[in-house]
Amino acid sequence: MADHLITVRVIDREGQAHTLEAPTDMGLNLMELCKSYDLPVKGTCGGMALCASCHMYVLSKHELPPPSDDEVAMLDSAFFVQTNSRLGCQIRLRDDLDGLEVQLAPESE
Amino acid sequence: MGMNSKYIETDIIIIGAGPVGLFAVFEAGLLRMRCHLIDILPQPGGQLAEIYPKKPIYDIPGYPSVLAGDLVQNLLKQIAPFQPGFTLGERAETLERQADGRWRVITEQGTVHVAPAVFIAGGLGSFEPRKPPISNIADYEQGRGVAYYVRNPEDYRGKRVVIAGGGDSALDWTIYLANEAQSLTLVHRRSEFRGAPDSVEKVQQLASQGIIRLITNAQVVGLSGKGHLERLSIQHDTEGIFDVEADYFLPLFGLTPKLGPIAEWGVELQDGAIAVNTFDYSTNLPGVFAIGDINTYPGKLKLILCGFHEATLACQSAFKVVNPGKKLSFKYTTVTGIEGLPAKAPA
Numbered sequence: 447m448a449d450h451l452i453t454v455r456v457i458d459r460e461g462q463a464h465t466l467e468a469p470t471d472m473g474l475n476l477m478e479l480c481k482s483y484d485l486p487v488k489g490t491c492g493g494m495a496l497c498a499s500c501h502m503y504v505l506s507k508h509e510l511p512p513p514s515d516d517e518v519a520m521l522d523s524a525f526f527v528q529t530n531s532r533l534g535c536q537i538r539l540r541d542d543l544d545g546l547e548v549q550l551a552p553e554s555e
Numbered sequence: 556m557g558m559n560s561k562y563i564e565t566d567i568i569i570i571g572a573g574p575v576g577l578f579a580v581f582e583a584g585l586l587r588m589r590c591h592l593i594d595i596l597p598q599p600g601g602q603l604a605e606i607y608p609k610k611p612i613y614d615i616p617g618y619p620s621v622l623a624g625d626l627v628q629n630l631l632k633q634i635a636p637f638q639p640g641f642t643l644g645e646r647a648e649t650l651e652r653q654a655d656g657r658w659r660v661i662t663e664q665g666t667v668h669v670a671p672a673v674f675i676a677g678g679l680g681s682f683e684p685r686k687p688p689i690s691n692i693a694d695y696e697q698g699r700g701v702a703y704y705v706r707n708p709e710d711y712r713g714k715r716v717v718i719a720g721g722g723d724s725a726l727d728w729t730i731y732l733a734n735e736a737q738s739l740t741l742v743h744r745r746s747e748f749r750g751a752p753d754s755v756e757k758v759q760q761l762a763s764q765g766i767i768r769l770i771t772n773a774q775v776v777g778l779s780g781k782g783h784l785e786r787l788s789i790q791h792d793t794e795g796i797f798d799v800e801a802d803y804f805l806p807l808f809g810l811t812p813k814l815g816p817i818a819e820w821g822v823e824l825q826d827g828a829i830a831v832n833t834f835d836y837s838t839n840l841p842g843v844f845a846i847g848d849i850n851t852y853p854g855k856l857k858l859i860l861c862g863f864h865e866a867t868l869a870c871q872s873a874f875k876v877v878n879p880g881k882k883l884s885f886k887y888t889t890v891t892g893i894e895g896l897p898a899k900a901p902a
Contacts, residue, residue, distance in 0.1 A: 488827070490679055490812055490827075491679060491812060492848075492857055494606070494607070496606065496812070497679075497811055497812055498811070518749065519722070519749055522721050522722060522744075522745070522749050523685055523720065523721075523722060523808040523809040524685075524808075525685075525687055525688050525808075526688070527744065552688075554685075554686075554687075554688045
């Protein structure tokens with residue numbers, strides 16, 4: 447990738463794939479990236495792992511930093527959770543995540 | 556009205572006692588307007604006090620770093636001269652305009668607040684129980700078998716109870732109700748629990764003694780019963796779906812921020828936030844303003860410092876609502892100092 451730019455593939459809740467270009471030198475996380483592309487990710491709590499509105503499934507084999515206690519706790523009380531569930535707001539975009547593929551989890555109340 | 560019904564008159568009703576609501580008291584006070592704050596939480600400070608009091612904030616001008624809890628304490632000190640009133644631990648339920656043009660806000664406990672101006676500073680909204688995605692769950696709410704809080708443990712004496720969740724509240728109520736209920740089943744999606752180790756151990760013990768039934772790697776996926784809950788469908792990761800007879804189901808999955816009753820007040824919403832005019836952060840309702848994280852406008856940033864600015868500008872317009880016909884002159888605190896408001900005589 448050139449100039450700290452990576453590509454992330456996001457599959458929305460209708461199954462539509464979106465290819466997003468993401469800078470890695472701005473401290474963006476995956477929730478913020480999706481919001482900036484107007485994908486239906488609410489990010490209600492602003493990225494504090496408090497609401498699970500950015501719940502996603504990681505489809506690609508990228509090695510992600512393990513979830514923090516806060517994220518584990520949040521996922522524990524979220525719904526539609528699978529073994530590949532993560533909160534987008536806790537995934538900081540880095541150069542080694544080029545080609546990352548995620549799917550938005552269903553919305554819950 | 557509830558048992559605690561009280562009547563409060565003020566100049567500005569502020570819904571939400573987070574940092575932005577608190578600072579609005581200061582700016583209103585400079586303009587000699589009195590404020591009364593309402594918050595669902597039992598203490599002022601909003602998320603800062605409730606969720607991250609020990610976390611540092613780095614973008615408050617003049618503070619290289621300040622703990623969220625300390626910022627709240629400082630704000631309370633800063634507004635103390637203006638003697639704000641507080642209705643804490645109550646949720647603002649309704650907003651209605653009276654015949655005299657003033658606004659009336661009533662809490663779920665029946666406290667009535669009346670003022671010419673209202674600032675909605677509700678942040679993320681109110682924290683409400685997370686409800687599992689079961690299509691007919693609402694049919695069994697309100698005393699028909701599903702409850703998201705344990706209000707009165709006596710209700711469950713001699714009943715068949717199913718609790719779902721893996722955190723402290725699920726574990727604590729499992730332990731508490733184990734001896735009250737006729738039967739108690741705890742359902743958790745994983746096999747590990749993240750609650751306090753002591754509680755986890757106690758629950759395992761109750762299960763191995765046969766006092767409770769513990770079903771892990773499973774979720775409640777269906778509810779049935781005529782008029783009242785009678786049965787739950789539980790889906791196990793490997794064993795498929797089976798039924799459990801139950802009188803009560805307590806899904807205890809923590810709290811999630813919701814806009815709540817605000818959505819019913821007639822303020823114009825956009826993407827779950829209140830649309831405002833950036834001239835003065837007014838909403839579509841005359842005399843009603845929205846400041847802080849709860850509002851939205853082109854370029855909106857959810858920052859405390861932006862909320863402070865919004866509160867300041869909203870006060871300028873609120874002055875005209877509170878004091879029709881009066882002239883407003885702008886003064887610097889450095890020039891005039893802070894002149895507090897006298898304590899209000901009890902109504």
